[in-house]
Amino acid sequence: MTSSTVSPSAYTPPVAPTGYRVCPVTRRRIDLQAQRLIKVNAVVAVVALLVGAIAALLLALTRWQAVHLLPATWYYRLLGMHGMNMLIFFIIFFEMAVLWFVGTVLLNARPAAPRYGWFNFGLMLVGALTVEAMQVSGRADVLYTSYPPLKAHPAFYFGIILFAVGALGVVAQFFATLTIAKREKTYSGSVPLVVYGAIAAAIIAVITLLHGAMIYIPTFLWSLGLIPTVNPQIYRLLWWALGHSAQQINVAAMVSIWYMLGALTVGAVVLNEKVSRWAFVLYILFISMASAHHLLVDPGFGPAWKIVNTSYFMYMAVLASMVHGFTVPAGMELGMRLRGFTQGLFGWLRRAPWGDPGFSSLILSVVVFGFFGGITGVTIGTEQINIIAHNTLRVPGHFHATVVSGTAMAFMGATYYLLPLIFQRKVAFWKLAKLQPYLFAGGMLLVETGMTFAGSFGVPRRHWDNSFAQSPFDVPFNPAVDLFLAMLGIGAIIAVAGALSFILIAVKSVFFGEKVTEFPQGVVVAGIPQGLTNPPVYPPNVDEVNERLHAPGNGRWGPTPGTLALVGVFFMAFMLYYFTNWKLLSFLWKIG
Amino acid sequence: MLTKVHTGLDPVEGVWWKPAHKTEKAWVAIAFAWCMVLFAMMPLWHWKGGQNPSGVRTRVDPKAFYARAVAFAAQYKVGDDRGIPIVQPPPGADVYLVGLTFQWYPILRLQQGKEYMLHISSLDVNHGFSLYPLNVNFAVVPTFDYALRVTPTAAGDFRIICNEFCGIGHHTMVGRVIVVDSAGRSVADNAEVRIGHGGAP
Numbered sequence: 010m011t012s013s014t015v016s017p018s019a020y021t022p023p024v025a026p027t028g029y030r031v032c033p034v035t036r037r038r039i040d041l042q043a044q045r046l047i048k049v050n051a052v053v054a055v056v057a058l059l060v061g062a063i064a065a066l067l068l069a070l071t072r073w074q075a076v077h078l079l080p081a082t083w084y085y086r087l088l089g090m091h092g093m094n095m096l097i098f099f100i101i102f103f104e105m106a107v108l109w110f111v112g113t114v115l116l117n118a119r120p121a122a123p124r125y126g127w128f129n130f131g132l133m134l135v136g137a138l139t140v141e142a143m144q145v146s147g148r149a150d151v152l153y154t155s156y157p158p159l160k161a162h163p164a165f166y167f168g169i170i171l172f173a174v175g176a177l178g179v180v181a182q183f184f185a186t187l188t189i190a191k192r193e194k195t196y197s198g199s200v201p202l203v204v205y206g207a208i209a210a211a212i213i214a215v216i217t218l219l220h221g222a223m224i225y226i227p228t229f230l231w232s233l234g235l236i237p238t239v240n241p242q243i244y245r246l247l248w249w250a251l252g253h254s255a256q257q258i259n260v261a262a263m264v265s266i267w268y269m270l271g272a273l274t275v276g277a278v279v280l281n282e283k284v285s286r287w288a289f290v291l292y293i294l295f296i297s298m299a300s301a302h303h304l305l306v307d308p309g310f311g312p313a314w315k316i317v318n319t320s321y322f323m324y325m326a327v328l329a330s331m332v333h334g335f336t337v338p339a340g341m342e343l344g345m346r347l348r349g350f351t352q353g354l355f356g357w358l359r360r361a362p363w364g365d366p367g368f369s370s371l372i373l374s375v376v377v378f379g380f381f382g383g384i385t386g387v388t389i390g391t392e393q394i395n396i397i398a399h400n401t402l403r404v405p406g407h408f409h410a411t412v413v414s415g416t417a418m419a420f421m422g423a424t425y426y427l428l429p430l431i432f433q434r435k436v437a438f439w440k441l442a443k444l445q446p447y448l449f450a451g452g453m454l455l456v457e458t459g460m461t462f463a464g465s466f467g468v469p470r471r472h473w474d475n476s477f478a479q480s481p482f483d484v485p486f487n488p489a490v491d492l493f494l495a496m497l498g499i500g501a502i503i504a505v506a507g508a509l510s511f512i513l514i515a516v517k518s519v520f521f522g523e524k525v526t527e528f529p530q531g532v533v534v535a536g537i538p539q540g541l542t543n544p545p546v547y548p549p550n551v552d553e554v555n556e557r558l559h560a561p562g563n564g565r566w567g568p569t570p571g572t573l574a575l576v577g578v579f580f581m582a583f584m585l586y587y588f589t590n591w592k593l594l595s596f597l598w599k600i601g
Numbered sequence: 602m603l604t605k606v607h608t609g610l611d612p613v614e615g616v617w618w619k620p621a622h623k624t625e626k627a628w629v630a631i632a633f634a635w636c637m638v639l640f641a642m643m644p645l646w647h648w649k650g651g652q653n654p655s656g657v658r659t660r661v662d663p664k665a666f667y668a669r670a671v672a673f674a675a676q677y678k679v680g681d682d683r684g685i686p687i688v689q690p691p692p693g694a695d696v697y698l699v700g701l702t703f704q705w706y707p708i709l710r711l712q713q714g715k716e717y718m719l720h721i722s723s724l725d726v727n728h729g730f731s732l733y734p735l736n737v738n739f740a741v742v743p744t745f746d747y748a749l750r751v752t753p754t755a756a757g758d759f760r761i762i763c764n765e766f767c768g769i770g771h772h773t774m775v776g777r778v779i780v781v782d783s784a785g786r787s788v789a790d791n792a793e794v795r796i797g798h799g800g801a802p
Contacts, residue, residue, distance in 0.1 A: 567624030
């Protein structure tokens with residue numbers, strides 16, 4: 010778009026027909042039926058987050074050996090519920106809200122078959138409640154992965170199938186919505202990059218959910234006694250094509266939200282559409298191979314299969330993430346520089362709106378996802394290095410950095426903008442909201458560090474008693490492990506305080522919040538993120554300034570020297586961690 | 602000619618595949634080269650490195666595997682600890698280790714610097730083989746025999762932690778591996794493993 014403001018679309022809406030309202034900030038048409046679907050999915054997502062967060066606190070206080078809160082049965086039971094609520098219910102309900110939002114609001118479009126959307130929402134809700142009931146009543150003590158021959162009540166598997174069918178239905182409606190938007194010419198040219206990224210997420214979701222059906226349907230029949238066995242290795246293969254690939258939906262959705270929050274908070278520009286869109290295509294093509302990350306020390310597969318799959322065919326999906334890891338901050342830097350924040354290498358970063366919870370969530374999400382989640386993930390997903398990582402606490406250390414500090418953090422940041430834009434409410438407890446991203450990210454960083462280092466000493470994940478008091482032989486861990494487990498526990502208390510603050514803010518805003526009908530411009534309003542009252546504005550001659558920043562005369566470091574320095578530091582950290590792990594591996598027994 | 606300044610929220614008009622700036626291209630090139638290094642390291646380690654999860658992998662009937670492990674334990678038994686046989690096979694032998702809820706059977710006594718063919722499988726559900734304190738981890742999947750060539754490089758008293766959830770007693774499942782030095786002496790109290798209530802054999 011254009012040179013004056015960030016958000017408005019090139020499309021000027023006609024007088025809003027019935028069933029629409031026009032957003033006072035972005036001038037986009039918001040379909041009221043889509044708005045209701047966005048709201049209901051987001052609200053249920055937050056409820057799932059609440060259940061998961063309470064479980065998280067109890068689990069962490071059990072792993073913190075000095076506290077050791079829960080009895081064994083409830084530890085494992087709540088561990089299963091924590092996994093389901095956080096990784097499936099919270100995230101996928103939120104993603105359904107994102108798909109409805111991106112498909113309709115960003116494209117000025119009407120939703121395809123909104124009533125069917127309610128039907129799908131109902132399926133997902135009934136499925137989720139069934140799973141919760143089975144888990145809490147102890148009829149599904151099989152953890153999140155539910156590996157056979159461990160067996161749960163058939164209703165547990167059936168609930169998951171219902172949920173997946175509903176989600177698949179919403180994805181289909183998203184594609185239908187895109188088709189309608191195209192046919193009704195609600196936008197001109199190509200879809201925005203944020204929509205493009207959401208399309209990538211939706212395609213990955215189809216692949217993922219089909220794998221889920223492929224494995225949960227036979228497992229359901231097995232639990233009913235209709236088929237005699239489920240091959241435990243095939244189950245692990247197909248289940249992780251659901252379990253890991255589901256996280257790749259999150260990655261694509263999260264990166265889209267990075268581009269969106271960047272645009273809203275600091276006027277982040279797209280450096281180059283070709284590069285960013287190709288990176289999304291690489292996700293679609295290669296990211297579903299990640300099931301192999303969980304099978305590197307499994308007996309069912311040979312080295313060639315493991316190497317090709319774990320590396321997403323030569324790390325092409327890692328390449329995509331490294332590209333976004335540059336283009337997202339570089340887009341923010343260039344957006345700031347175009348608006349006159351050109352001082353030094355990091356002047357743009359110093360002058361960024363750190364008090365806007367949308368921005369702080371964004372930057373914390375990008376940094377922790379990249380530095381912590383990305384580097385640890387690639388390293389422990391290496392065929393041989395996995396020998397010193399598989400099923401230790403290093404694994405949850407990694408994926409909490411991606412899914413929680415990355416995805417959940419980005420979703421929280423987006424919520425601070427969705428509350429005024431979609432729910433038309435001020436963000437309640439504004440001072441707490443400004444603090445919340447730091448509280449949550451800080452706590453999670455402690456959790457992830459504690460887990461990663463404890464795991465490096467061999468502390469297993471999903472294990473109730475690190476003192477091994479009831480086992481026939483003692484396991485005297487290095488005393489440092491107690492420190493790292495305490496770090497996990499204390500970090501979890503802080504992070505859960507952050508998550509509960511978020512929930513409190515969201516619930517208060519949605520149900521009791523002050524109504525927002527218009528957004529006063531140029532003033533600071535408590536409860537409205539500054540990207541909405543003081544949206545980033547480019548100078549009128551922005552294209553000219555852009556040419557000047559890109560000109561060869563501007564120096565060899567190009568238009569975004571700060572980001573170049575940051576990715577340089579990232580690359581050094583990556584190499585250091587990666588090769589240190591090879592060195593550690595070489596100290597072991599000879600194994601082959 | 603650059604793309605017109607726009608954000609990720611704006612539909613893009615017409616031709617948007619403009620050339621990228623050279624710094625962006627340079628980063629993509631560096632990232633690509635790094636990906637190739639990441640990829641090459643794995644085959645390279647198979648060729649030059651000493652730790653690979655390849656092994657010899659076959660299907661097996663769990664009951665047949667368990668019977669084999671029991672016969673193996675009877676053949677080479679040298680003692681027992683807490684009712685579990687301590688088994689000392691000759692160097693180069695096929696060694697059988699079976700996971701069953703909630704126990705590792707039998708206790709292995711191996712010699713430092715000698716190679717063994719270690720067969721691991723499960724009688725019932727998935728288990729996880731985690732050798733403490735070395736932090737060596739393998740998945741144990743029922744109906745699959747995972748045979749790994751292992752050469753213990755240091756003497757000591759090791760533990761096998763189960764690190765795959767196998768039921769409510771999962772956390773009690775700990776086994777034992779003793780590695781004697783090249784002279785055949787057991788090192789009960791080495792620097793890394795302190796023995797609490799498990800005496801030296």
